[in-house]
Amino acid sequence: MTTTDTADDCAGLLWSAVRAGDEHTATDAVLEAFARGVAAEVLLLDVIAPVQRRVGAEWAANRLTVAEEHAATAINERVIAALTRALPRLEPHLGRIAVACVDGEWHALPARLLAEVLRLRGFRVDYLGAQVPTPHLITHLHRTGPDAAALSGSLATRLPVAHATITACQAAGVPVLVGGSAFGTDGRYARLLGADLWAPDARTAADHLAAGPLPLPRNGHQPIDDLPHLGDQEYTMVSRTSRLLVKALYTGLEDLLPVMRDYTEAQRRHTAEDLAHIVDFLATALYTDDRGMFTGFITWTAGVLRARGVPAAFLVPALDLLAAELRDFPRARGLITAARTDLLQVLGTGVSGTGDHHAQPHDADPGTAT
Structure with a gap:
């Protein structure tokens, strides 16, 4: 059996487990696939992430209740934690990245996936989690001086806040990569709001960041410059x-x-x-x-x-x-x-x-x- 077959089987087992609310079986499925040679990045992005997307689709179709959706998401978060604990400790050799969700954005799992993939690639990652108030994020940037800030957003209604956050990060001299469904499937809102870079998924984001440092933000930029309307x-x-x-x-x-x-x-x-x-x-x-x-x-x-x-x-x-x-x-x-x-x-x-x-x-x- 190839690692692809193992990953596909793992995705099926993981879905059945999260659907049943069975955390132990979900964790065992992913750890066993890892032991059989499936790369951690593949498990994160090609197993756990698609299962989470299916959770969202099943909720929208009324085949999962809100409580069941929350439980499934919590299980996936704990599965990620179990997988990362099983990994050997990696010393970072690339730059430092701050990963955070826009203030008011409680969907933290996409940002967590990116943070773990960046760690696997060799970055030093400051994962700040969900709903990070912009002033606190800027304070962190000034204190730590990361090479870039990666902002995640799933709720389109938080785009005005995201715009202010992007501008504040850039004013602090930190370029901003954004991603998540709030920014559009083609990144149109990332471009509109003046982000330095957009990525459609965590793998692409990691590729962009690994290719070299993002250019420093332009000076004197104001939000109204992007949106004269x-x-x-x-x-x-x-x-x-x-x-x-x-x-x-x-x-x-x-x-x-x-x-x-x-x-x-x-x-x-x-x-x-x-x-x-x-x-x-x-x-x-x-x-x-x-x-x-x-x-x-x-x-x-x-x-x-x-x-x-x-x-x-x-x-x-x-x-x-x-x-x-x-x-x-x-x-x-x-x-x-x-x-x-x-x-x-x-x-x-x-x-x-x-x-x-x-x-x-x-x-x-x-x-x-x-």
């Missing part, structure tokens, strides 16, 4: 009034759909959360000036709701109410109109939403990039 203040106004917008949408929907008045407390909470995600994604789409981001999120949400037996048609009046609230905001209305058109097509054909994974606001963690 922010001068219209639409993003600022929508983000600052998001709570009021959610309240207005919920009240308006109750008037249009009286059945909502009989919702349970849990149904009310979930509906309010869905409306908050809509407003947050609209704000982020205004920040990036990208219609596809908002349209993709709306159609993806329709698919997720349908998988849970929740009528997705309520999204149409929700968008209409949002457009009415933002009638004096031309860019916002354009985004809403485009999303409404695509949503009606999705609802009419019965096809699930087509939004990229970077659009998802929930607890799944499909990404394997930085």
Whole structure:
């Protein structure tokens, strides 16, 4: 049996184990494959990472609950820890890299995968974990002087924070590599936000960093230089009034759909959360000036709701109410109109939403990039 066959078998065993919540079997499967000669990097990126992506897909399809998804992710994290403990201690001979998640980003597993791959390649790695506040990250950079900062993001709604973090790192003289589904499957938001480098996955990120040091950031750079459209203040106004917008949408929907008045407390909470995600994604789409981001999120949400037996048609009046609230905001209305058109097509054909994974606001963690 080849190491490829062993890796494929291991992926199947790992999926069955995490699906069953069996940490011991999951750990044994990976460690046994390592003992049979499967490289640690292959186990990290071609076994554990695909299993984690499947966890996210199964959650979106309503075949895993949020609790089961969290348990599966926690098992994968402990499997990574067990594998790294089994490795011989490697002395770093390349540069120093700080790996962190953007503030507000709790999907830490993609960043952890990158950190471990970089260690295997010979880098000295400062892995800072999930939800790293930007001021603390900058303090760390000043204290340690790494060759680069690697920022991970899975939630598109954290892109404005990511932009500020990228700029702050560069102002500290540290080039920034970014990755993760939040930055787009083609890296479009990495380029838009002025990152020094983007990588679609951890292996590519490690290859880029191993090829040589990133160029030092340019001086005098300001976030507004990348996004002149922010001068219209639409993003600022929508983000600052998001709570009021959610309240207005919920009240308006109750008037249009009286059945909502009989919702349970849990149904009310979930509906309010869905409306908050809509407003947050609209704000982020205004920040990036990208219609596809908002349209993709709306159609993806329709698919997720349908998988849970929740009528997705309520999204149409929700968008209409949002457009009415933002009638004096031309860019916002354009985004809403485009999303409404695509949503009606999705609802009419019965096809699930087509939004990229970077659009998802929930607890799944499909990404394997930085």
